[in-house]
Amino acid sequence: MHILVIAVGKIKERFLQEGIAEYEKRLRPYVKFRINEIGEEKRPQVCSPANESAAVEKEGQRILAEIPEGSLVVALDIRGQNWTSENLADGLRVWELAGRNHVTFVIGGDLGLSPSVVDRSDLRLSLSKMTFTHPMARLILLEQVYRAFRILRGEPYHK
Numbered sequence: 001m002h003i004l005v006i007a008v009g010k011i012k013e014r015f016l017q018e019g020i021a022e023y024e025k026r027l028r029p030y031v032k033f034r035i036n037e038i039g040e041e042k043r044p045q046v047c048s049p050a051n052e053s054a055a056v057e058k059e060g061q062r063i064l065a066e067i068p069e070g071s072l073v074v075a076l077d078i079r080g081q082n083w084t085s086e087n088l089a090d091g092l093r094v095w096e097l098a099g100r101n102h103v104t105f106v107i108g109g110d111l112g113l114s115p116s117v118v119d120r121s122d123l124r125l126s127l128s129k130m131t132f133t134h135p136m137a138r139l140i141l142l143e144q145v146y147r148a149f150r151i152l153r154g155e156p157y158h159k
């Protein structure tokens with residue numbers, strides 16, 4: 001299976017960079033994995049709703065251009081479904097059995113995802129009802145994908 005994470009923005013905090021690198025390393029035995037970072041759209045400090053919408057749409061077009069043909073797309077969205085770690089493991093198993101060997105997770109920027117990206121997604125998934133920074137969401141997502149593969153293999157992992 002191939003897993004791609006498309007995320008808007010760079011990770012600036014060293015502790016998050018190190019955590020993400022650790023989970024990328026841990027995922028290597030289970031899956032072909034990579035992260036594509038999409039640049040944040042530049043906008044003025046004080047931004048009108050129209051400017052924000054235009055920025056989100058430009059980011060969305062860059063995200064859509066990075067999604068591989070035929071990939072199953074999971075948009076991280078606070079209004080999405082709330083899954084357990086076991087649900088994610090089951091989802092990965094079902095997708096793989098159905099021949100969906102390429103899964104793309106999408107994490108928007110601080111303004112969220114464009115409607116065009118949400119419309120393209122096969123699933124809208126929420127990591128929590130709480131709000132996380134987008135860099136933190138990336139780390140949490142990688143940990144959960146790693147946990148899902150441990151669950152699928154029947155390997156021990158902290159509960």
